[in-house]
Amino acid sequence: MPSVVIIGAQWGDEGKGKIIDYLAGEADVVVRAQGGNNAGHTVIVEDKKYAFHLMPSGVLYNDKKNVIGNGVVFDPEGFLKEIDILEAQGVDTSNVMIDERVHVIFPYHKKIDALEEDARGEDKIGTTKKGIGPCYMDKIERSGIRLGELLDREHFKSRLFSQVARKNKLIEKYYESQGFDPQEIFDTYCGYADRLKKYITDTTVIVHEALVEEKKVLFEGAQGTLLDIDLGTYPYVTSSHPTSGGFCIGAGVGPNMIGEVIGAVKAYTTRVGSGPFPTELHDETGNLIRTKGNEFGTTTGRPRRCGWFDGVMVKYTSRINGLTAISLMLLDVLSGFDKIKMCVGYQYKGEIIHHFPADLNKLAECKPVYKELDGWQEDITSIERYEDLPENAKKYIKAIEEYTQVPVKIISVGPKRSQTIIREAIF
Numbered sequence: 109m110p111s112v113v114i115i116g117a118q119w120g121d122e123g124k125g126k127i128i129d130y131l132a133g134e135a136d137v138v139v140r141a142q143g144g145n146n147a148g149h150t151v152i153v154e155d156k157k158y159a160f161h162l163m164p165s166g167v168l169y170n171d172k173k174n175v176i177g178n179g180v181v182f183d184p185e186g187f188l189k190e191i192d193i194l195e196a197q198g199v200d201t202s203n204v205m206i207d208e209r210v211h212v213i214f215p216y217h218k219k220i221d222a223l224e225e226d227a228r229g230e231d232k233i234g235t236t237k238k239g240i241g242p243c244y245m246d247k248i249e250r251s252g253i254r255l256g257e258l259l260d261r262e263h264f265k266s267r268l269f270s271q272v273a274r275k276n277k278l279i280e281k282y283y284e285s286q287g288f289d290p291q292e293i294f295d296t297y298c299g300y301a302d303r304l305k306k307y308i309t310d311t312t313v314i315v316h317e318a319l320v321e322e323k324k325v326l327f328e329g330a331q332g333t334l335l336d337i338d339l340g341t342y343p344y345v346t347s348s349h350p351t352s353g354g355f356c357i358g359a360g361v362g363p364n365m366i367g368e369v370i371g372a373v374k375a376y377t378t379r380v381g382s383g384p385f386p387t388e389l390h391d392e393t394g395n396l397i398r399t400k401g402n403e404f405g406t407t408t409g410r411p412r413r414c415g416w417f418d419g420v421m422v423k424y425t426s427r428i429n430g431l432t433a434i435s436l437m438l439l440d441v442l443s444g445f446d447k448i449k450m451c452v453g454y455q456y457k458g459e460i461i462h463h464f465p466a467d468l469n470k471l472a473e474c475k476p477v478y479k480e481l482d483g484w485q486e487d488i489t490s491i492e493r494y495e496d497l498p499e500n501a502k503k504y505i506k507a508i509e510e511y512t513q514v515p516v517k518i519i520s521v522g523p524k525r526s527q528t529i530i531r532e533a534i535f
């Protein structure tokens with residue numbers, strides 16, 4: 109089955125964008141199926157830097173179909189800005205398709221996201237304030253507005269006015285803040301709809317046809333497994349399913365249509381936002397990883413929390429996604445360390461455990477049990493073949509494979525397309 113899923117197998121920001129971009133070169137169709145413009149991928153091609161939020165990464169190639177599937181929450185303002193920036197950079201965006209079912213993010217979603225974060229005080233989730241959670245709330249509550257609805261002006265007006273009236277009550281009475289003028293939103297969004305019309309379609313048909321015709325379909329994950337609303341570190345999660353199963357729902361495909369499932373995994377661990385993080389480093393080593401790895405958010409610019417590779421976590425994310433391969437990212441960042449640590453168990457109440465606890469209080473009490481490996485000093489950023497990596501780098505990769513029981517098929521040694529070692533063909 110020539111279809112490949114790429115998901116983040118940690119807390120997001122694993123560098124998926126680069127591998128997605130790399131494999132998109134071989135794909136016919138690239139599909140996003142969850143999340144929204146809370147995501148941030150940076151892709152570097154011939155020293156040009158492209159930042160993606162909502163746009164599928166295949167857009168940099170002229171001959172790919174780029175699908176934004178039904179499971180996405182869609183911010184028209186953000187999307188059109190992205191289109192404008194890409195077009196100004198000379199990228200052709202005519203091959204983009206957006207499913208008519210995507211739920212639309214409105215200004216009140218963003219405002220409620222921010223107000224709710226403030227109201228949570230110390231317990232804040234650390235959301236991107238892009239309105240993701242409130243938009244998914246409306247979807248689940250069955251009051252959300254879908255993109256296709258914007259094309260019927262009269263219908264849209266009545267739906268929007270009724271939604272704004274409800275949201276204003278919440279914003280004004282509960283949060284004691286200022287509500288919205290529905291007419292203003294209507295006029296703005298009608299302008300967006302005019303520009304978006306040409307992209308809107310039933311993308312489930314396009315994806316299905318491609319799969320049936322055995323075309324190469326690349327399912328592009330956003331965020332990471334531990335941010336999954338069900339299987340992640342709840343409540344410090346996003347509101348969608350950034351797991352392999354999320355593609356079935358978010359793109360309308362059956363599980364039997366999914367072939368390879370690749371987990372993008374950093375050679376260390378990072379996290380943005382709040383919540384327990386067993387291998388987090390609060391010392392100079394953590395700072396060094398942050399600086400060398402340029403660990404600052406693409407969407408928010410926030411410094412990311414950094415720590416050693418957590419095998420227990422990746423074993424868990426591998427199990428719940430059914431990973432068939434690991435793409436090991438940012439290995440070059442670990443060059444120059446005398447010793448490298450890898451977490452191979454948690455100590456919990458005097459016992460060593462190898463499963464990732466669902467209970468966050470329990471996770472917060474887990475202390476990492478480390479395997480210490482010798483590091484390597486060589487610069488590996490121009491190495492093209494696995495065999496040419498320093499012996500200690502190979503030992504580190506082997507240790508990851510042995511602990512997680514998943515083969516490392518791709519290794520990334522720098523941000524450029526060319527800095528990618530493929531050990532086994534993917535498509």
Ligand code: IMP
Nearest residue numbers: 120146147148234235236331345346381
């Ligand atoms: P939301 O998705 O904006 O609601 O944020 C919920 C949580 O997911 C917060 O901890 C965010 O920092 C995190 N998050 C959302 N998108 C990303 C991403 O693309 N990478 C990493 N973390 C993310």
